[in-house]
Amino acid sequence: MTPPPEDPNIKLREHSYDGIQEYDQRLPNWWLYTLYGAIAFWIVYWFIAIQAGSVQPDGQRVQAEMTRIAAVKMASSIDVSNDAKFWEMSKNPLFVDAGRQTFNSLCVACHLPSLRGKSETPTAVGPDLTDTAWLHGGTPKEIYHTVSGGVLAKGMPAWEPVVGQKKTAELVAYILSHHHEGETITVQASN
Amino acid sequence: MSNEPTHNPPPPAPRRSAHQPVRDSVTTIGADGSRPFLYPADARGRFTGARRWAAYLLIAVYLLLPWIPVGGYPAVFLDVAARRFHFFGFTLAAQDAWLLFFGVSGLGFALFFLTALFGRLWCGWACPQTVFLDHVYRRIERWIEGDAPARRALHAGPMTGARFFRSAVKHALYIVASLAITHLFLAYFVSLPELWNYMREAPGEHWASFLFVFIAAGVLYFNFAWFREQLCIVICPYGRLQSALTDDHTMVIGYDTKRGEPRGKVGTPDAGACIDCNRCVQVCPTGIDIRHGLQLECIGCAACIDACDEIMVKVKRPKGLIRYDSLAGLSGRVTRWLRPRTLVYGVLLLVGAAVATFAFSTVKPAGFLVYRTGGAAYYVGPDEVRDQFMVRLVNKRTVPATLTVGLDGVPAGLRQTGFNAPVTLPPLGETVSPLVLVVDRKAYRGPFKFTVRVQDEAGSFTLSREVEFMGPDARLLKEEEEEEHEKDHRH
Numbered sequence: 007m008t009p010p011p012e013d014p015n016i017k018l019r020e021h022s023y024d025g026i027q028e029y030d031q032r033l034p035n036w037w038l039y040t041l042y043g044a045i046a047f048w049i050v051y052w053f054i055a056i057q058a059g060s061v062q063p064d065g066q067r068v069q070a071e072m073t074r075i076a077a078v079k080m081a082s083s084i085d086v087s088n089d090a091k092f093w094e095m096s097k098n099p100l101f102v103d104a105g106r107q108t109f110n111s112l113c114v115a116c117h118l119p120s121l122r123g124k125s126e127t128p129t130a131v132g133p134d135l136t137d138t139a140w141l142h143g144g145t146p147k148e149i150y151h152t153v154s155g156g157v158l159a160k161g162m163p164a165w166e167p168v169v170g171q172k173k174t175a176e177l178v179a180y181i182l183s184h185h186h187e188g189e190t191i192t193v194q195a196s197n
Numbered sequence: 198m199s200n201e202p203t204h205n206p207p208p209p210a211p212r213r214s215a216h217q218p219v220r221d222s223v224t225t226i227g228a229d230g231s232r233p234f235l236y237p238a239d240a241r242g243r244f245t246g247a248r249r250w251a252a253y254l255l256i257a258v259y260l261l262l263p264w265i266p267v268g269g270y271p272a273v274f275l276d277v278a279a280r281r282f283h284f285f286g287f288t289l290a291a292q293d294a295w296l297l298f299f300g301v302s303g304l305g306f307a308l309f310f311l312t313a314l315f316g317r318l319w320c321g322w323a324c325p326q327t328v329f330l331d332h333v334y335r336r337i338e339r340w341i342e343g344d345a346p347a348r349r350a351l352h353a354g355p356m357t358g359a360r361f362f363r364s365a366v367k368h369a370l371y372i373v374a375s376l377a378i379t380h381l382f383l384a385y386f387v388s389l390p391e392l393w394n395y396m397r398e399a400p401g402e403h404w405a406s407f408l409f410v411f412i413a414a415g416v417l418y419f420n421f422a423w424f425r426e427q428l429c430i431v432i433c434p435y436g437r438l439q440s441a442l443t444d445d446h447t448m449v450i451g452y453d454t455k456r457g458e459p460r461g462k463v464g465t466p467d468a469g470a471c472i473d474c475n476r477c478v479q480v481c482p483t484g485i486d487i488r489h490g491l492q493l494e495c496i497g498c499a500a501c502i503d504a505c506d507e508i509m510v511k512v513k514r515p516k517g518l519i520r521y522d523s524l525a526g527l528s529g530r531v532t533r534w535l536r537p538r539t540l541v542y543g544v545l546l547l548v549g550a551a552v553a554t555f556a557f558s559t560v561k562p563a564g565f566l567v568y569r570t571g572g573a574a575y576y577v578g579p580d581e582v583r584d585q586f587m588v589r590l591v592n593k594r595t596v597p598a599t600l601t602v603g604l605d606g607v608p609a610g611l612r613q614t615g616f617n618a619p620v621t622l623p624p625l626g627e628t629v630s631p632l633v634l635v636v637d638r639k640a641y642r643g644p645f646k647f648t649v650r651v652q653d654e655a656g657s658f659t660l661s662r663e664v665e666f667m668g669p670d671a672r673l674l675k676e677e678e679e680e681e682h683e684k685d686h687r688h
Contacts, residue, residue, distance in 0.1 A: 016219075016221050016222060029221065029222070031222055031226075031228075032226075032227075032228060032229065032230040033226075033230060034226045034230055034232060034427065034431065035229075035230040035231055035232065036232065036424075036427070037431065038230065111628065111630055112630060112631060114614075114615070115614045115615030115630065115631035115632065115633045116614060116631070116633055118614075128612075130614055131583060131614065131633050131635060156571070156572065158571070158572035158573065159572075159573070160576065161570075161572060161573065161576040161583060161585055162572075163570045163571050163572060163585070163631075164571060
């Protein structure tokens with residue numbers, strides 16, 4: 007067989023491992039330029055991002071974004087400190103209807119679609135929400151507090167982290183739509 | 198003219214290519230690091246033709262899949278936004294992502310197995326790099342700028358108006374092809390109607406997709422217009438794995454040294470079959486001389502086989518001086534197909550395929566999860582012990598599903614609220630709802646395991662999960678009760 011022609015440009019590196027020597031060939035220019043480009047990019051990036059401080063550190067960006075989200079939430083949040091507002095909501099059909107939908111998917115397991123819970127036959131787990139006797143306070147603000155934070159010792163989950171503030175308020179509006187403002191309420195001391 | 202060898206007409210004088218490949222360095226990487234640009238000549242023959250049809254088929258599949266609706270969705274639609282992945286009417290949800298393991302490992306095993314048997318068949322016949330380069334971009338180049346010698350002359354000559362015009366048209370077509378490829382790629386993820394919407398809106402509306410498409414098109418254009426074989430030689434990891442996957446009995450493209458050497462012009466006494474016309478070198482898209490043996494640059498495109506066969510026919514010698522054969526076969530030995538390597542890879546592939554088939558067969562058109570609500574693990578009331586769960590139901594199908602949640606292995610008298618009636622979910626919909634289980638104190642015998650079962654209306658599938666009903670030790674509950682009883686008595 008004719009041996010392949012020798013490349014006159016081939017250089018061998020001097021070191022030898024187990025009799026094996028390495029070619030000393032030049033890297034492709036495109037490869038070297040990519041490397042040099044990456045180094046140049048790193049210097050520019052390092053200067054702009056770290057030295058000049060023109061790029062916000064991640065921690066600050068997250069903080070700024072969280073502040074922005076909190077501001078948006080506040081701007082669109084519902085006033086839950088005002089009993090009169092809740093009674094107003096309980097008379098708004100859109101609010102009540104939205105509350106009914108959430109209630110029927112999440113709350114009926116304990117309070118039943120009739121809201122009568124323990125008073126219903128057959129009985130259910132949750133307290134009756136249609137009567138005037140309340141375990142954890144019966145003013146709209148107190149009801150909101152119960153729905154939002156739950157009563158973990160009794161098995162009532164905290165719903166605000168799950169459904170958000172708006173839906174929690176809608177739920178309270180739906181419950182209040184079964185009551186009327188000014189009715190006499192009794193608060194049973196819960197054990 | 199007679200057919201006697203001595204009266205054979207001399208073979209057509211082949212135009213010599215500019216380079217003489219050596220085995221110890223890469224033709225397309227110059228000693229000064231520059232990039233000698235190749236002008237591979239056109240090959241003609243059975244493999245070139247078959248490869249072209251295979252490539253057209255693959256390109257057609259790539260271009261058409263998003264257009265063919267199967268069950269209301271494109272044949273292949275990776276809907277990242279909705280986390281639903283449609284394959285020919287089969288829909289997978291994000292919850293089925295574990296199947297990806299079998300997809301990827303299956304491809305790996307298949308590639309190992311095929312490589313051990315047939316070498317770089319993938320590279321030459323099916324790799325998108327080769328398919329698009331050889332059958333789209335090189336065709337455009339051939340069409341606009343002419344054959345290899347014409348292109349070489351054009352590029353070596355001065356920049357005339359005509360050359361500039363041709364060059365501009367060529368690059369414009371390259372860019373059009375690159376944009377078409379990347380737009381279709383995006384369609385796999387957003388569907389064609391959505392892609393069409395994106396295209397008619399301002400880039401700022403979907404700037405991420407816009408940037409992706411145009412940067413990807415730029416990369417493709419650079420790759421196919423200039424970078425070409427450098428990708429196979431320097432970047433592609435599959436090419437670098439070859440030496441670990443192949444052996445002397447793997448089918449490769451090789452030159453029959455025993456038959457070909459010593460080379461000599463037609464009529465040279467004692468010369469082998471190779472007339473040293475250099476045609477195999479001229480057609481090679483990676484710039485090697487296949488007669489130097491198997492080399493890392495070879496992508497198995499078979500152009501040299503067709504080129505050599507064409508010459509062999511002209512000089513009336515048997516074809517196959519360069520052919521698909523194993524290194525063993527080329528040196529006159531017998532190729533062994535059954536080898537430890539092929540057996541191991543084959544068994545791995547079969548095991549993988551069997552497990553994958555089983556895994557895919559267990560994919561159900563719905564999914565569900567049961568988890569406890571926040572708060573205590575269980576609640577003990579005056580008359581009952583209560584556990585509260587949340588059940589998440591996912592309809593993975595593209596039609597509404599009515600699902601029934603049932604319980605198995607629960608004690609008599611257990612009361613269940615939540616999911617007392619079947620739940621109807623919209624197509625691809627999901628819901629989370631509480632499930633509350635109550636056991637009377639009298640009937641309570643301690644914690645127990647039970648099964649939550651989800652069935653569809655037609656009973657075509659059942660999903661089940663074992664869950665524990667948690668509660669206090671029944672004896673503790675009894676003691677507590679008795680104590681209270683005594684207290685009542687004393688008072």
